Amino acid sequence: MTALQQPSPVKPANTRRKQKQSQRTVGRQLRPVLLLFAVTGLLLGGLGSRLAYLQLAKGDRNRQLAENNRIRILPKLPVRGLLLDRKGRIIADSRLSHSLFIWPLAQTSERWPETVQLLAEILEIPTEEIQTKVEQAEPNSPTLVRIARNLTPAQITAIEEYSIDLDGVEIDAEPIRSYPHGTLAAHVVGYTGEITSEELDALRERGYRLGDVIGRMGVERGFESQLRGEWGGQQVEVDGSGRIVRILGEKQARAGLNISLTLDLDVQRAAEAALDDRRGAIVAIDPHSGGILAMVSHPTFDPNIFSTRITHETWEALQSQGNPFINRAVRGYPPGSTFKVVTAIAGMESGKYPPGTILNTYGVINLGGMLMPAWNGAGFGPLGYEGALQWSSNTFFGQVAVGVGGVTLIDWSRRLGFGVSTGVELAEESSGLIADDEWKRERFNDWGWTIGDTANMSIGQGFTLTTPLQVAVLFAIPANGGYLVRAHFLKDERPADAWRKSLDLNSANVATVQRGLRQVVTAGTGQALAVPHLPPTAGKSGTAEAPPGETHAWFGAYAPYDKPEIVVVAFAEHSGGGGGSVAAPMVREVLETYFDVKPPQ
Known part of the structure; x- marks a missing residue:
């Protein structure tokens, strides 16, 4: 007989409900964990991206900042x-x-x-x-x-x-x-x-x-x-x-x-003492090389003040002394009769007025509608170049300038160093002014150059402006026999020829100017330098009108006359006196120090 099969037991309904509840509970318990993993992943991803950005894109900059710290x-x-x-x-x-x-x-x-x-x-x-x-x-x-x-x-x-x-x-x-x-x-x-x-x-x-x-x-x-x-x-x-x-x-x-530098402190100190409290400048140079032995400008300042902070009050106090930071030795002024050396050279080198020329001088002369007076009011009669320099005759040099023409006079002015920089190592240097027809037309409504302008220029007036340093370079030409020197401060071992160039002047013309400048000192307007304790000296005075102030006083000289070693130019701004009476004594003081001599008691 076949064994009877027992039926499978049937789970109660409540048991099934408990299983379903258990499954839902496990799911809900996993959700926070999964969410935590997701958030962690996002954070780590963000940090990783940021680190990658900082290391790759900004790595060099951040390393530099870290290094700088x-x-x-x-x-x-x-x-x-x-x-x-x-x-x-x-x-x-x-x-x-x-x-x-x-x-x-x-x-x-x-x-x-x-x-x-x-x-x-x-x-x-x-x-x-x-x-x-x-x-x-x-x-x-x-x-x-x-x-x-x-x-x-x-x-x-x-x-x-x-x-x-x-x-x-x-x-x-x-x-x-x-x-x-x-x-x-x-x-x-x-x-x-x-x-x-x-x-x-x-x-x-x-x-x-x-x-x-x-x-x-x-x-x-x-x-x-x-x-x-x-x-x-x-x-x-x-x-x-x-x-x-x-x-x-x-x-x-x-x-x-x-x-x-080529500067000599002894000569510099003497030049500053000679200028004293006058507003102006003194320049001393070697006539053969152009080396500057002294350069003085007044009023002056103490450069040590710039080693610390400059207050506004300090700056204002300095400026109130009369522009002490202007170097008047390289600033342009009307040169007065010192310019007659240029006119003399231009007249002789043109061939129209050779060294032996004699011209009548007058108390006043009409040149192109401009009345040019003699400073003594009477003239000096017939004069040659030597006598005209000795007595600083306006009418003599006016006639020469008008005779050779403005173009020739302007050309020689520039050849002799005016209207251009001397080459000195100073950024403050002015080139001065040698005007011409084009310059005048640009500034005076197409009114061109006139005979009167040429006459004015011949005696260092009109539009002409020169610096004391340029005038020193001019006086070095007759002193050295006809060379234009380059003014400089750098002391080196190069020969003088490295600092100068020949102007190819006729030796007779140079000698004529030399004799005239010597006569200025021995018997003319520069007798303040005719003293026995100094070597023989040659030079030229200048008195320049400079409205609205009083006249400027000039004197340029070189010594010894027969074998020059030094050129000295003194300039007194708006001094009101003549070059022979105001500026020449200053030149004498500098020469006394250079030659180590003292005036007799």
Whole structure:
């Protein structure tokens, strides 16, 4: 018999409901986990993307920022080259002083506003000036920015006392320009100053950087490329507090070259004493090479004041003294009768009025509608070139100039060094003015050159402007026998021929001018130089009308007459006196020092 099969047991309904509930509960429990994994994945993906962006796209910049926080550069300003006179005596050197620097990163500090305010009070400068200097550098620059130079002991002490409150501020020693003779030769030497942001944009390609010091006037500017030297510095690692941990590298600053000048401090000092408080200039040169032995301009200034910050009040006080920063030795003025040397050479070299020419002179003469008077009101009768120079005859030289014509006179004026730069290493030099027909038509409504203009020019008046240095170059021509020298301050070993060129003048014409200039001193308007303790001297006076002020006084001379060693030109601006009475005695004082002689008691 077949066993009976038992039916399968049937689960109750409630049991089935429990199983379904259990399955739903497990699903709900997995959802938070899955959601957590999803959010984590998104976060990790975002962080990974950000890291990839920072490392790949911005990696170089971020590495640089990190380096700048850890690595810093301590720049070292080069020592500027010395300026020496012809005998090796120091005219300009450098001394150590203390300067205040700020790290540009200090701007990110929460205490930056307090730091700026405290520094402004200690240094006595506006907060805006400090902020402007710091902003000239990149915000994350690792290089110090100079804020103030030549700190006083009191300022250094105050900064040290408040060092805890001055984040990113440092004091360091650096060279600063010094002029041991003060105002002596100030216009020759010039001064230096810290480079501006505008100048930096133009000079960056030439190796200049923020904080550089450059020459701003005189030979400091003229020899800037030789004097400046090359920056050095240290690359250092710092900790979180900004303290130096170790030096990573160092480059020694290279000092600038020393420059020897043709200037003679003894002659310079004598020229300044001779000019005294008069407004004007004195120039002394070597007639064979053009080397400048002395150059004085008054009023003057002390270049040491530029070694620190110049306040507005200081600047105004300097300017009130009568434009002391104008170098009158290289500024144009009407030359008066010193110009008659040009007229004489033009007349003889033209061939129309050779050396033996004799002309009648008059109390007054009509030249092209212009009445030209003699300074004595009567004239001097018949005169040759020697006598006309001796007595400074206006009517003689007026006739010569009109006879040769304005074109010829203008041409010789320029050949003899007027209307162009002398070549001296001074950016302040004016070329003066030798006007012509084209120049006049441009400025006077097409009114051209006249005979009266030529006559006026013949005696150094009218439109003609020359500098005292140009007049010195002119007097060197008869002194050296007919060469045009290039005025200069650089002392080198080259022969005189390297600094001059022949004008190919007729030797008889040169000799005629030489004799005339000698007669000026022996028997004419320059007898203030006819003294027994000086070597024989030759020269020429000049008195120039210069409205609206009083007349200018000139005198140019060279000595010894038979073998010249020195040319001296003195100029007194609006002195009101004659060249022979005002300027000639100044020339005499300079010659006495040069030849080391003293007037008898």
